[in-house]
Amino acid sequence: MLELRPNCECCDRDLPPQSELARICTFECTFCADCAESRFHGVCPNCEGDLVARPIRPDSKLHRFPASLRRINKAHTACAKPPPPAAPGSGRDGWSVTL
Ligand SMILES: [Zn+2]
């Protein structure tokens, strides 16, 4: 049975069982759609498997088979960095930029 983890492993956003933004891999590593797409390009950073939309468990079943409450949060290499810039070659030197 799916654990239905409550949050994105990367940005810690809440992903309730009804969320259509939840993405999981075959090991149930769980991410939000934003992280899955913009940071990982649909590939799980832990196991390199596909990230796909998590099936929604009907409310009627959640009573008997509740979602997991265990929040998992990991520091992935891809999480530590901001999403890659949209336009490469914009002339900015990453080393000299201070924000
Ligand atoms: Zn996320």
Ligand SMILES: [Zn+2]
């Ligand atoms: Zn995985």
